[in-house]
Amino acid sequence: MRASDRAYDTLRQEILDGALTPGTLLGEVEQAERLGLSRTPLREALSRLIADGLADQTKGRGTVVSSISAADVDLLFELRLPLEVQSARLAAERGDPARFTALAQRFTAAEKTLQARDQAREDEHYYRLTEELDEAVAEAVANPYLSHSLRSMRAHLVRARRLAQHEPERLASSAREHREVCTAIASGDPETAGAAMLIHLRRSLAYITAQHESSPQHRSLTSNREESPA
Known part of the structure; x- marks a missing residue:
């Protein structure tokens, strides 16, 4: 390298x-x-x-x-919603049901452990699990153009998610939503899979936006960025 x-x-x-x-x-x-x-x-x-x-x-x-502002998150989700929903629909048509059933079971287990004592460790485990779901969807869809677009966008969303400092309750809810997405994909029903993904994305956007807007540190970083010309 x-x-x-x-x-x-x-x-x-x-x-x-x-x-x-x-x-x-x-x-x-x-x-x-x-x-x-x-x-x-x-x-x-x-x-x-x-x-x-x-x-x-x-x-x-x-x-x-x-830095990442609430406005940046809105713009990213404008792109994310149609791409992720379409990916879920295609994964339902093309994916291996057994693989997504197994992922659904792991999200069920993750939901039960997210409020464990070692919160940071459980959060990291959960984030890695969501990355596995992303990989499974990408492999099922088998569209390099779609996968490339999602990979570029997700790099920024990963940062937005971490900076939002998710509360245990939201992470547990997110795990349930991911489980429902996996179950829908495993069922082979593209309409249900797309709908489940859309529900998850809208809830994620609402939470991340609220967290960013209420963060004094984030407002300071955004202000500094705007005052520093490139």
Whole structure:
């Protein structure tokens, strides 16, 4: 793997995981030293992150991790709703029922454990399970163009979801909604699958938007971004 690809993958994952929070300065000298590479491949990695919308080039500060506003979330969901609903419909027509039945059972188990004592660990386990569902749907649909569009969009949604700081009750509700999506896909009924996905997405949008709008930290980050010209 090229040094620039390794740097890109590492920084991208750290941004998605929340290890690098919005507004974090991605200084060339510091990041190159931390990642053990020269500044040239690091610059290539930073350019790719900027192109992805995961970082911004700001005047006076340099490259920083981009922020996500409630307005950004609305725009992302305008794209997400038709893509995800269509994916669920196609997965119901083309997918392996046994695979989605197994996922439904795992979401049932996840719902029961999300309010366990080690909350952070359970949350992370749940997020990984949702990623498995995304992969299962993508493989069932077998449309590389649709999968590419969803992958690009989901990178931003992962950040929005983590920054929203989901409460245990919402995560448990989300697990139930995902279980219903899996069950509908396994049934082979595209209309039911699309409807179940639409219900989940609308509830997710309402929750994430409310959380972002009520977060003082988020409002501050958004304000700083608007005041810093590119």
